[in-house]
Amino acid sequence: MTALARQGTPWAELEAQMIEAAQDDVDWRHGRVPMFIHFAGDDVLEVAKKAYQMYFSENGLGLRAFRSLARFESEVVQMGLGLLHGDSGTRGAMTTGGTESIFLAVKAARDIALARKPMSGRPQIVMARSAHPAFDKAAHFMGLEPVRTPLQADYRADPEAIAAALTPRTVLVVGSVPAYPHGVIDPIGDIAALAQSRGVWMHVDACVGGYIAPFARQLGADVPDWDFAVPGVTSISADLHKYGYSAKGSSTLFFRDAESFAGMGWSFDNWPRGQYFTNTLVGTRAGGAIAAAWAVMKYLGQDGYVRVTERVLATRRAYEGGAARLGLPTLGNPQLSILAYGCPDRDLAAVTRAMTARGWVMGNVTEPPGMHHMLNLTHEPVAGQYFADLEEALAAAPPVGAGSAQKLEARY
Ligand SMILES: Cc1ncc(COP(=O)(O)O)c(C=O)c1O
Known part of the structure; x- marks a missing residue:
C-alpha cells in the first residue's frame, strides 16, 4: 500500500519516476495501439498542450469569472455548428x-418527453446493436430502458427494425456517424424521418465522426447527409478529443433549437449558497480542455483538418488493402477512420495472442469475429510492419474448426 509520505519529493526525482512508470505502456507514438489516441502531428499536440497549460488553473464552472473561457467555449460551439449545418436557432455547449x-x-430527451406527456413504465431508448455502450450506461444511471435492434447485413442500423421497436414509451432514437464496432455510418436520413413522423427525439452520435465526416465529405467520401441538414435530427454529439485533435476532456453537444438545448441544463437554489446552474453533468471543468479545443480549431482551420483527414482516409484504405491481401474481408463499407475486418479462416484468439506478443495492442470485434482499428496519423508509417506481423501470426494460427475454439476475449 502507498501511504502519503511525510516529506515531499523533489520534482526532478518525480519526473524520473514518471518516465520510468511509462516503460511498460504501449508505444502509442509508433501506432501500436488501435484506439485511445488521436494524433494529428507534433505541432498540433504542442498547440493543445501550450493552450491547456495557459488555462490549467482556470475553471469552466466559473464562466462569469473567466470571460476568456466563456468566449472560447462559445466560439468552439459556433465553429462546430458551422460544420454541421447549424443555423440561427441551433445551440450547444x-x-x-x-x-x-x-x-x-x-x-434532455427524457425530461422533455416526460414534461410533454405523462408515462407509465420506464422511458425507452431505441438504438441499433452497434450503438455505443454510453447509451446503456446513461439508461442505467437514469432509469431508462435500452432497446437494441438488429443490424442490416452491411452492419448499418436497420430503420425497419427500429420502426418495429418504437413504443409509446420511446423517448429517444439513436443513429451513429459512424458506429464504433464496424465504423459504418447509419442511415441517418431514414431514422430521422421515422423519428420525426412519430414525434420522437433523434440523437446522432457523431462522437467519432463529428470533426472528420465533414472533411471526409469535402474529399469525396461517400458520406450522406447526417447533421442538422437532415430534418428530424434533434441533437448531435461530436468529440473534440477524438478527431478534433484537442486535449482529452473535450466534446461538444449540439441541439436543433433553444427548447431542446434547455433540456441539457440543470439548476438548483434550495441551499444557502444561491443559484447553481450547469449545462454539464460535472461541476468543475478543466479550463485547459476548453482553451486547448479553441486553440487547436483555430490553429488547424478547415484546411488543416482537410489535410489531416486526407492522410487518415488514405491510411484506412491502406489497412483495407493490407487486410484484403491477407484474405481478411473488411466488414461493411467504412468511409471514415474506423475499419474492422473479419478473420474467417484462422483462430482469431491465437492471432491476437501472437500479435500481442509482438507488441501490438489488438482491438477485436465479435460479430463477426475480427480485428478493429480507429486510425490516426500514428498508424500511417506502421501499416507495412503491422501487416507483415499479421501475415506471420495468421500463418502460425490454427485454422478455425481444427480444434480451435475461436474463444475470443474482446476488450474495449
Ligand atoms: C461512437 C462513440 N460514441 C461515444 C463514445 C464515447 O466517448 P468517450 O470515450 O469520450 O466518453 C465513443 C468512444 O469511442 C464512440 O466511439
Missing part, C-alpha cells in the same frame, strides 16, 4: 467527453 455528451442528450 462543451462537455468533458462523448459519454457525458450522450448522458446529457439522454437526459
Whole structure:
C-alpha cells in the first residue's frame, strides 16, 4: 500500500519516476495501439498542450469569472455548428467527453418527453446493436430502458427494425456517424424521418465522426447527409478529443433549437449558497480542455483538418488493402477512420495472442469475429510492419474448426 509520505519529493526525482512508470505502456507514438489516441502531428499536440497549460488553473464552472473561457467555449460551439449545418436557432455547449455528451442528450430527451406527456413504465431508448455502450450506461444511471435492434447485413442500423421497436414509451432514437464496432455510418436520413413522423427525439452520435465526416465529405467520401441538414435530427454529439485533435476532456453537444438545448441544463437554489446552474453533468471543468479545443480549431482551420483527414482516409484504405491481401474481408463499407475486418479462416484468439506478443495492442470485434482499428496519423508509417506481423501470426494460427475454439476475449 502507498501511504502519503511525510516529506515531499523533489520534482526532478518525480519526473524520473514518471518516465520510468511509462516503460511498460504501449508505444502509442509508433501506432501500436488501435484506439485511445488521436494524433494529428507534433505541432498540433504542442498547440493543445501550450493552450491547456495557459488555462490549467482556470475553471469552466466559473464562466462569469473567466470571460476568456466563456468566449472560447462559445466560439468552439459556433465553429462546430458551422460544420454541421447549424443555423440561427441551433445551440450547444462543451462537455468533458462523448459519454457525458450522450448522458446529457439522454437526459434532455427524457425530461422533455416526460414534461410533454405523462408515462407509465420506464422511458425507452431505441438504438441499433452497434450503438455505443454510453447509451446503456446513461439508461442505467437514469432509469431508462435500452432497446437494441438488429443490424442490416452491411452492419448499418436497420430503420425497419427500429420502426418495429418504437413504443409509446420511446423517448429517444439513436443513429451513429459512424458506429464504433464496424465504423459504418447509419442511415441517418431514414431514422430521422421515422423519428420525426412519430414525434420522437433523434440523437446522432457523431462522437467519432463529428470533426472528420465533414472533411471526409469535402474529399469525396461517400458520406450522406447526417447533421442538422437532415430534418428530424434533434441533437448531435461530436468529440473534440477524438478527431478534433484537442486535449482529452473535450466534446461538444449540439441541439436543433433553444427548447431542446434547455433540456441539457440543470439548476438548483434550495441551499444557502444561491443559484447553481450547469449545462454539464460535472461541476468543475478543466479550463485547459476548453482553451486547448479553441486553440487547436483555430490553429488547424478547415484546411488543416482537410489535410489531416486526407492522410487518415488514405491510411484506412491502406489497412483495407493490407487486410484484403491477407484474405481478411473488411466488414461493411467504412468511409471514415474506423475499419474492422473479419478473420474467417484462422483462430482469431491465437492471432491476437501472437500479435500481442509482438507488441501490438489488438482491438477485436465479435460479430463477426475480427480485428478493429480507429486510425490516426500514428498508424500511417506502421501499416507495412503491422501487416507483415499479421501475415506471420495468421500463418502460425490454427485454422478455425481444427480444434480451435475461436474463444475470443474482446476488450474495449
Ligand atoms: C461512437 C462513440 N460514441 C461515444 C463514445 C464515447 O466517448 P468517450 O470515450 O469520450 O466518453 C465513443 C468512444 O469511442 C464512440 O466511439
